[in-house]
Amino acid sequence: MSVNISLDDKAVKALMNAYPKRIKKSSRTAINKTASFVEFTIKKRTARGVGINGGFTPYAKSTRKSRSNRGRQVGVVDLFDTGKMMGSMITQPKNPFLALVTFAGTFQKRKAMWHHKGLGNLPDRPFFDISSAEKPLVASVFIKEFKRRMAR
Numbered sequence: 001m002s003v004n005i006s007l008d009d010k011a012v013k014a015l016m017n018a019y020p021k022r023i024k025k026s027s028r029t030a031i032n033k034t035a036s037f038v039e040f041t042i043k044k045r046t047a048r049g050v051g052i053n054g055g056f057t058p059y060a061k062s063t064r065k066s067r068s069n070r071g072r073q074v075g076v077v078d079l080f081d082t083g084k085m086m087g088s089m090i091t092q093p094k095n096p097f098l099a100l101v102t103f104a105g106t107f108q109k110r111k112a113m114w115h116h117k118g119l120g121n122l123p124d125r126p127f128f129d130i131s132s133a134e135k136p137l138v139a140s141v142f143i144k145e146f147k148r149r150m151a152r
Contacts, residue, residue: 019150026149027096034142035091035099041134042101043086046127049076053131057123079127085111 049056056077059067064074072081080086088108092100103109118124130138 022150024096026146028093029149030142030145031097031099032091032093033145034138035093035101037141038130038138039089039091039101041130041137042128043089046086047078047080049078051125051127052129053126056125056127077125079115079125084108085115 045051056079059074059077067074067081085103085108088104090102090104092102094100103112112128114120114122115125116128117126
């Protein structure tokens with residue numbers, strides 16, 4: 001399970017022919033910064049107990065009891081129990097125009113998919129994507145960094 005960030009802009013392609021090395025380097029830096037922003041945004045939003053479409057389904061009674069016995073908070077569903085899943089979220093640059101936000105390790109990827117899609121006994125709690133409200137912010141991070149790098 002991963003979030004793909006790829007931006008396709010006609011103006012960028014036209015510049016590619018004029019300044020290929022500079023654009024490639026600027027784009028690589030901008031897409032990496034954008035992927036890190038997406039990772040941070042997902043973690044911050046999820047820690048507040050908010051998914052892509054709003055709040056998460058509350059914990060079941062048995063889960064609340066188990067979490068309470070272990071000293072964990074039970075009020076906000078933040079998908080954070082031991083910290084291993086959210087701590088394993090990483091960014092992987094693939095090329096100057098593509099970066100992935102994913103999880104390190106098969107088990108953590110599987111766990112995230114269980115939460116996101118509601119597999120097994122879990123309710124679906126979609127968290128691993130950017131919302132429509134966050135998309136302009138993500139695009140602005142890329143554009144701002146790309147322009148800053150090109151102006152050098």
